[in-house]
Amino acid sequence: xxxxxxxxxxxxxxxxxxxxxxxxxxxxxxxxxxxxxxxxxxxxxxxxxxxxxxxxxxxxxxxxxxxxxxx
Ligand SMILES: [Zn+2]
Numbered sequence: 001x002x003x004x005x006x007x008x009x010x011x012x013x014x015x016x017x018x019x020x021x022x023x024x025x026x027x028x029x030x031x032x033x034x035x036x037x038x039x040x041x042x043x044x045x046x047x048x049x050x051x052x053x054x055x056x057x058x059x060x061x062x063x064x065x066x067x068x069x070x071x
Contacts, residue, residue: 022038
């Protein structure tokens with residue numbers, strides 16, 4: 001069976017906290033998310049370091065779902 005990128009294995013899904021660069025709120029990120037909306041100031045928060053293959057992989061949209069790539 002074809003193996004997915006290890007970063008997208010749901011068993012490896014972790015929650016980490018990224019501090020919002022606009023208001024300082026601690027925003028929870030799942031490890032498969034690149035960006036999310038800060039619940040405090042409603043601005044887009046981007047994960048600073050990008051350990052995920054979805055940044056460069058041209059199959060990213062099919063791999064994790066197009067709705068996660070486009071906001
Ligand atoms: Zn914020």
